[in-house]
Amino acid sequence: MKKLRGKLSWLIVLTFLCNACTTSNKTDSKLRIVTVSTTGMIADAIANIAGEHAQVTALMGAGVDPHLYKVTQGDLEKLQNADIIFYNGLHLEGKMSEVLEKLSAKKKVIAVSDGINKAKIRLLDAKGNTYDPHIWFNVAIWKEAVLYASLQIQKADSLNTEMYKANTLKFANDLDSLDAWVMSEINSIPQQSRLLITAHDAFGYFGEAYGMEVKGLQGISTVSDYGLNDVTSLVNLITTKKIKAIFIETSVSDKSIKAVVEGCKAKGHEVKIGGTLYSDAMGQPGTPEGTYIGMVKANVNTMVKALK
Numbered sequence: 001m002k003k004l005r006g007k008l009s010w011l012i013v014l015t016f017l018c019n020a021c022t023t024s025n026k027t028d029s030k031l032r033i034v035t036v037s038t039t040g041m042i043a044d045a046i047a048n049i050a051g052e053h054a055q056v057t058a059l060m061g062a063g064v065d066p067h068l069y070k071v072t073q074g075d076l077e078k079l080q081n082a083d084i085i086f087y088n089g090l091h092l093e094g095k096m097s098e099v100l101e102k103l104s105a106k107k108k109v110i111a112v113s114d115g116i117n118k119a120k121i122r123l124l125d126a127k128g129n130t131y132d133p134h135i136w137f138n139v140a141i142w143k144e145a146v147l148y149a150s151l152q153i154q155k156a157d158s159l160n161t162e163m164y165k166a167n168t169l170k171f172a173n174d175l176d177s178l179d180a181w182v183m184s185e186i187n188s189i190p191q192q193s194r195l196l197i198t199a200h201d202a203f204g205y206f207g208e209a210y211g212m213e214v215k216g217l218q219g220i221s222t223v224s225d226y227g228l229n230d231v232t233s234l235v236n237l238i239t240t241k242k243i244k245a246i247f248i249e250t251s252v253s254d255k256s257i258k259a260v261v262e263g264c265k266a267k268g269h270e271v272k273i274g275g276t277l278y279s280d281a282m283g284q285p286g287t288p289e290g291t292y293i294g295m296v297k298a299n300v301n302t303m304v305k306a307l308k
């Protein structure tokens, strides 16, 4: 009797194990890639490429400044559990680089900027050591980063390659339309008013791609501070060109831009704050500005309304 009971319990255990087998086989055929992206723009691209096959987490939410962002304990857990980590690169995530480097020894850690033709990346010094990381503001360049990220996902999950390819093609077409739309909207601003003044230098790629002169008060990274000289030279430029509006950014303090408005007032020129631009972070999730395409459109609408 005792022997029989022993056999029975073995049977039960075996059945349980087999059930576990079939369940895990089922999930394997529909692999879920856990991706962790640094910025919202990257997470948005991965979600468009991978659809329901990826669980996408963005570390930096709405209004977060990637230049100053430090990894929290919660982030570390997310990063350690990820199958693939996507980040911007070109030193955008200045304070995270050490952590990303360590993780790259153990798992796929991919800089989406590696997919961009080096000749298209803006150099910031004559020596060629510093690059402008704000690649998402030239939609055509961002598309190259998206196509590169897509290839990495296809490699990581070869069972679903066809689906990833189809999703990527659709998203790439949407980006082509967006690129053309931005160009025609900016062209509607009179030539002499195409000057974009913001808190920090996030819009260099935008200016080059769509024909706008761009001035940032704070330089490429928000780590460096602005000085009185910077304020004075911007005030001179705005009053000379009689520029109507300058802009604040969602992820950067508006203190510096307000100093410029005051400076212009003192010289007898009224310059408005033309609105808020999304520079290094997208809008709230669930709103149109919470997607990459919606964020670019919102920015362009704000610029056109204030400068036209």
Ligand SMILES: [Zn+2]
Residues within 6 Å of the ligand: 067, 134, 200, 201, 202, 220, 221, 222, 279, 280
């Ligand atoms: Zn920035």
